[in-house]
Amino acid sequence: MNSSSPSISASSKTPIKSDILDLSKIPEHIAIIMDGNGRWAKKRFLNRVKGHEKGAETVKMVVRVCREIGIGHLTLFAFSTENWQRPKNEITALMSLLKKFLLTEQKSLMENEIRLRAIGQLEKLPEDVLATLNRTMHLTRNNHGLQINLALSYGGRSEIVDMVRQIAEKVQSGMILPEAINREIVSQHLYTSDIPDPDLLIRTSGEMRISNFLLWQIAYSEICVTDTLWPDFSEDEFLAIIKNFQCRERRFGKV
Numbered sequence: 488m489n490s491s492s493p494s495i496s497a498s499s500k501t502p503i504k505s506d507i508l509d510l511s512k513i514p515e516h517i518a519i520i521m522d523g524n525g526r527w528a529k530k531r532f533l534n535r536v537k538g539h540e541k542g543a544e545t546v547k548m549v550v551r552v553c554r555e556i557g558i559g560h561l562t563l564f565a566f567s568t569e570n571w572q573r574p575k576n577e578i579t580a581l582m583s584l585l586k587k588f589l590l591t592e593q594k595s596l597m598e599n600e601i602r603l604r605a606i607g608q609l610e611k612l613p614e615d616v617l618a619t620l621n622r623t624m625h626l627t628r629n630n631h632g633l634q635i636n637l638a639l640s641y642g643g644r645s646e647i648v649d650m651v652r653q654i655a656e657k658v659q660s661g662m663i664l665p666e667a668i669n670r671e672i673v674s675q676h677l678y679t680s681d682i683p684d685p686d687l688l689i690r691t692s693g694e695m696r697i698s699n700f701l702l703w704q705i706a707y708s709e710i711c712v713t714d715t716l717w718p719d720f721s722e723d724e725f726l727a728i729i730k731n732f733q734c735r736e737r738r739f740g741k742v
């Protein structure tokens with residue numbers, strides 16, 4: 488990551504006007520599967536890590552836009568449980584990129600009232616990364632603007648397994664009756680217990696897959712898959728996707 492690159496707080500080239508978006512119909516929660524960093528680098532004969540570095544710049548743009556238009560939650564799939572199987576050098580590079588991002592953006596997270604949280608099996612992260620993450624979460628805990636939820640060492644199936652285990656323990660100890668288990672109780676035992684379900688799920692790089700992301704939470708999310716590789720994802724395309732979301736009729740299974 489280039490330290491001179493614009494941070495989250497840098498103002499937009501073109502101000503986001505209410506004639507582009509209906510500001511009364513802004514999604515409360517956008518979740519993104521940021522895919523295609525490796526292909527972006529390969530196309531340029533670059534190391535995959537360069538793709539992740541460019542991808543981190545796109546993260547800053549997306550955060551800035553979300554803050555400017557008043558999105559409540561932005562959940563980013565930054566590292567999956569399956570990503571631990573990548574080559575060691577790529578994992579190390581991703582972890583140090585994450586740590587650098589947290590350190591360099593702390594100031595602008597505070598200036599912009601952004602709260603940072605994380606979901607996933609965080610105990611698997613390297614100690615120094617976890618310490619930086621915990622410090623950033625603590626530092627930003629009272630910010631009430633945009634909330635960024637970083638999905639790190641995250642897998643939807645592991646989340647469901649953890650939820651089942653917690654509920655089973657409560658049933659065993661008599662805290663919950665089996666017949667009392669309902670959708671609310673399940674939701675309350677997920678990593679996202681106090682986060683609303685995503686209204687809009689975006690996936691870049693054209694793959695028509697969910698890849699073990701927020702399996703329970705996306706039951707009624709609107710989905711948008713774009714062929715654009717994550718490092719090339721632009722502010723204009725992001726706004727166009729939100730505009731398209733605003734034109735959709737959400738029926739939640741009803742007529």
Ligand code: FPP
Pocket residue numbers: 521522523524525526527539540542543546563564565566567570584585588637692717
């Ligand atoms: C998927 O692309 C992307 C990842 C596994 C990592 C996402 C990380 C970033 C966007 C940068 C760092 C994040 C933060 C929050 C600072 P891929 O490598 O699977 O691409 P490919 O499918 O083309 O190989």
